[in-house]
Amino acid sequence: MPESKPKFRRESPEQRRVQLIEATLRVIARKGVSAATVREISAEAGVAFSLIRHHFKTKEDLMYAAYAFHMHKMAQVSLSAATDTARPLKERIKQCITDTLSPPVTDGAALQVWAGFIQMVPHDARMKQIHMDTYLGFRDALEPLIVEALRSQGNHADPARIEQKAIACNAVLDGLWLEGSMLPDMLPAARLIDVAEFAIFAILELAQPD
Amino acid sequence: MPESKPKFRRESPEQRRVQLIEATLRVIARKGVSAATVREISAEAGVAFSLIRHHFKTKEDLMYAAYAFHMHKMAQVSLSAATDTARPLKERIKQCITDTLSPPVTDGAALQVWAGFIQMVPHDARMKQIHMDTYLGFRDALEPLIVEALRSQGNHADPARIEQKAIACNAVLDGLWLEGSMLPDMLPAARLIDVAEFAIFAILELAQPD
DNA sequence: ACATTTACTGCACGTTTGTACAATAAAGCC
DNA sequence: GGCTTTATTGTACAAACGTGCAGTAAATGT
Numbered sequence: 001m002p003e004s005k006p007k008f009r010r011e012s013p014e015q016r017r018v019q020l021i022e023a024t025l026r027v028i029a030r031k032g033v034s035a036a037t038v039r040e041i042s043a044e045a046g047v048a049f050s051l052i053r054h055h056f057k058t059k060e061d062l063m064y065a066a067y068a069f070h071m072h073k074m075a076q077v078s079l080s081a082a083t084d085t086a087r088p089l090k091e092r093i094k095q096c097i098t099d100t101l102s103p104p105v106t107d108g109a110a111l112q113v114w115a116g117f118i119q120m121v122p123h124d125a126r127m128k129q130i131h132m133d134t135y136l137g138f139r140d141a142l143e144p145l146i147v148e149a150l151r152s153q154g155n156h157a158d159p160a161r162i163e164q165k166a167i168a169c170n171a172v173l174d175g176l177w178l179e180g181s182m183l184p185d186m187l188p189a190a191r192l193i194d195v196a197e198f199a200i201f202a203i204l205e206l207a208q209p210d
Numbered sequence: 211m212p213e214s215k216p217k218f219r220r221e222s223p224e225q226r227r228v229q230l231i232e233a234t235l236r237v238i239a240r241k242g243v244s245a246a247t248v249r250e251i252s253a254e255a256g257v258a259f260s261l262i263r264h265h266f267k268t269k270e271d272l273m274y275a276a277y278a279f280h281m282h283k284m285a286q287v288s289l290s291a292a293t294d295t296a297r298p299l300k301e302r303i304k305q306c307i308t309d310t311l312s313p314p315v316t317d318g319a320a321l322q323v324w325a326g327f328i329q330m331v332p333h334d335a336r337m338k339q340i341h342m343d344t345y346l347g348f349r350d351a352l353e354p355l356i357v358e359a360l361r362s363q364g365n366h367a368d369p370a371r372i373e374q375k376a377i378a379c380n381a382v383l384d385g386l387w388l389e390g391s392m393l394p395d396m397l398p399a400a401r402l403i404d405v406a407e408f409a410i411f412a413i414l415e416l417a418q419p420d
Numbered sequence: 421a422c423a424t425t426t427a428c429t430g431c432a433c434g435t436t437t438g439t440a441c442a443a444t445a446a447a448g449c450c
Numbered sequence: 451g452g453c454t455t456t457a458t459t460g461t462a463c464a465a466a467c468g469t470g471c472a473g474t475a476a477a478t479g480t
Contacts, residue, residue, distance in 0.1 A: 010446050010457055032329045034244065038438065048459045050440090055457090059438060108332055115328040119242045121392070122318055135393065167397070168409035171385030176377075178384050182331070183345070187377070199378035202412050220427055220476050248468065258429045260469090265427090269468065422480085429474070436467070444459070450452090 008047070017055050017065070019045050024066040029109030033116030064126055067117045070110075071134040078105050079141045089148055090206075094197060096145070100173050101180060101192040111181035139170055149204050165203055172199045218257070227265050227275070229255050234276040239319035243326030274336055277327045280320075281344040288315050289351045299358055300416075304407060306355070310383050311390055311402040321391035349380055359414050375413055382409045 011019070023045035027036045038059055042049035056062040081087075081095035104110060120127045143166045150165070151157055173196060180192045201208050221229070233255035237246045248269055252259035266272040291297075291305035314320060330337045353376045360375070361367055383406060390402045411418050 006446065007444090008446075008458060013457080016457080032333055037436080039436085049438095050460075051458055053439070112329055112332060115325045118325040118392070119322055119329075122322060123242055131392070135389075164405055164408060167386075167389075167401075167405045168382065168412075171382050171389060171405070171409070172378065173385065174388050175381030175383065175385030178388065179345075179377075179381060182328070182341070191377075195374055195377045195381070198374060199381070199409075199413050202378075202415075203409050205412075216476065217474090218428060218476075223427080226427080247466080249466085260430075260471095261428055263469070423478105424480100425476105425478080427474105427476080429472105431471090431473105433470080434468100437465080438463105439465100440463080441461090442459105443461100444457105446457075447455085449454080 013055060016047075016051075018069075020047075020052060020055060020062065021066045021069050024062060025070055025113055028066075028113045028116050032112065033119075036116075063117075063120070064130065066113075067120075067127060068130045070113050070117070071130060074105050074110065074114075075134055075138055075141075079138065082141045082145055089145070089152060093145055093149065093200070096142070097173070097196045097200065098193050101176055101196055102189045106177050106180045106189065106192065108181055108184060111178070139166065142166065142170060146204065149206060153206065168203045169200050172196055172203070223265060226257075226261075228279075230257075230262060230265060230272060231276045231279050234272060235280055235323055238276075238323045238326050242322065243329075246326075273327075273330070274340065276323075277330075277337060278340050280323050280327070281340060284315050284320060284324075285344055285348055285351075289348065292351045292355055299355070299362060303355055303359065303410070306352070307383070307406045307410065308403050311386055311406055312399045316387050316390045316399065316402065318391055318394060321388070349376065352376065352380060356414065359416060363416065378413050379410050382406055382413070 020041065024036055024041050027040050027044050031040070038052050039049045041062075042052055052059065052062060056065070078100040079096065081092050081099060084092060087095070099105065117127065121131050122128070143162070146166050146169060147157070147162055150162060176187075176192045176196050180187045180189065198208065230251065234246055234251050237250050237254050241250070248262050249259045251272075252262055262269065262272060266275070288310040289306065291302050291309060294302060297305070309315065327337065328341075331341050332338070353372070356376050356379060357367070357372055360372060386397075386402045386406050390397045390399065408418065
């Protein structure tokens with residue numbers, strides 16, 4: 001019985017990289033960034049800690065990858081409804097609000113990861129670039145919805161006013177995301193969504209739904 | 211010439227504590243939380259690194275003190291206009307908006323410090339307490355302004371609707387604070403204030419100013 | 421001027437960190 | 451089945467971390 005139990009499994013570099021990234025995010029969510037050491041992460045992933053440096057040149061590189069991965073996932077969940085042109089406009093807006101202000105986007109763990117990375121942004125050009133890309137991606141996906149909403153009721157499409165409303169709607173979502181993630185007991189998802197719908201429809205000067 | 215230049219200056223515990231706290235916040239703002247080691251902080255303050263443990267039982271205690279100090283300072287700047295009952299209501303609201311969305315409250319360095327501490331909140335009961343206190347303090351100071359604004363124009367003071375509007379206004383300020391601190395080039399203070407005034411007056415169903 | 425207090429310094433200790441490198445073994449190819 | 455490739459492991463190491471403690475000196479009261 002020579003090969004009854006292999007000592008480890010050999011994975012493709014792509015799969016292993018994703019495993020290590022997801023282990024990193026789990027550790028950060030559970031214990032914070034300072035606890036995300038190579039030893040802790042590799043234990044979470046179930047591999048030797050020296051394996052990390054075989055797939056990532058430095059630990060910093062793993063952090064870059066984890067940040068981009070996390071942001072991309074959040075944006076995808078949050079905006080998946082925005083481009084679904086089959087559904088009516090109001091439905092799409094409400095779906096975006098709901099997706100943004102419910103788990104797993106509005107969530108203590110996600111906030112932990114986000115806050116941990118945010119503090120690296122000003123000191124690191126690559127982190128800053130990742131941040132800019134995801135933020136502008138979010139705003140670019142949201143603005144067409146707002147333009148459409150204003151046009152649909154014959155509102156004057158002054159570009160300056162459109163941008164003003166886009167920034168304001170974005171701020172409402174960001175602010176509620178922040179507070180809902182930090183104080184979930186005080187502000188459950190249903191309450192956040194209710195407030196967001198009211199505020200955004202007020203800003204867009206649309207008739208309140210329901 | 212025995213005592214030409216003393217090797218160090220002896221300060222009162224209270225003064226030295228504040229000096230160490232402020233040095234901590236400067237280091238965090240400049241290099242992030244991970245760079246805020248006892249050696250780095252004490253170098254910033256111009257003292258031996260072992261002095262920290264003479265004034266704070268542990269390094270964690272210094273962090274608690276720095277967090278509370280930072281939050282208290284931000285809330286004070288942001289809300290100083292709220293209680294100034296001599297000025298007319300609209301002026302007070304606009305002043306609060308301006309104070310909140312200008313430096314030093316809306317500022318990259320302040321965001322750095324805040325983000326660094328936020329990630330400790332879920333894992334630490336004392337940090338959580340400090341956070342709750344400052345957050346509720348902010349909301350309690352803002353809500354009377356909103357109640358007064360709604361009452362002033364004979365609006366129906368349904369408590370549920372008042373709280374809804376208070377949460378929404380809070381979210382606008384939080385969201386703009388966040389985005390303005392992260393992307394100051396894209397969103398300068400003047401733009402933030404402009405958007406905030408528009409959005410908050412829309413939410414409160416007040417006539418737009420100017 | 422001297423004694424007392426304690427803010428302050430300087431150094432050493434054990435732990436944990438990211439990194440480096442040689443040895444090992446799993447998987448694919450012939 | 452043997453050979454090659456390389457994903458994976460295990461160990462070692464220097465640097466940096468928070469902490470402990472004995473000694474020093476600045477300020478204060480007498």
